[in-house]
Amino acid sequence: MNDSLLEIGHGIGEGPDSFQAGATAATQASAGVPLAPRVAVMVYASVCFDLQQVLRGIQSVLPDIPLLGCTTAGEICNGPLEARVVVTVIASPCMKVSLGLGREVARGWSGALDDAILL
Numbered sequence: 001m002n003d004s005l006l007e008i009g010h011g012i013g014e015g016p017d018s019f020q021a022g023a024t025a026a027t028q029a030s031a032g033v034p035l036a037p038r039v040a041v042m043v044y045a046s047v048c049f050d051l052q053q054v055l056r057g058i059q060s061v062l063p064d065i066p067l068l069g070c071t072t073a074g075e076i077c078n079g080p081l082e083a084r085v086v087v088t089v090i091a092s093p094c095m096k097v098s099l100g101l102g103r104e105v106a107r108g109w110s111g112a113l114d115d116a117i118l119l
Contacts, residue, residue: 022057036091
């Protein structure tokens, strides 16, 4: 039995194929949390990749898991990375994640926040 309340796994993908880089990083990240249910994914992708293809590659390995954020790669995993995709998987038997989308933030952040919460 797994007694961990929260587990974090990470993986790194690289190469010329954006889909494969995302899938490789997601596979490695998922392997880092072998027991707990996966509840969320965070993505850090270099601008040299086609972001939509990276996300499709990740979703091919980790379908139906909420994506908390996606940004360009920088310093992560104890050092700077270039031309890489890094995927972090958060896993926990005690956590549930849901996502919402706030629209028209420029017109008023509080209204956009209300929209996101209601979704």
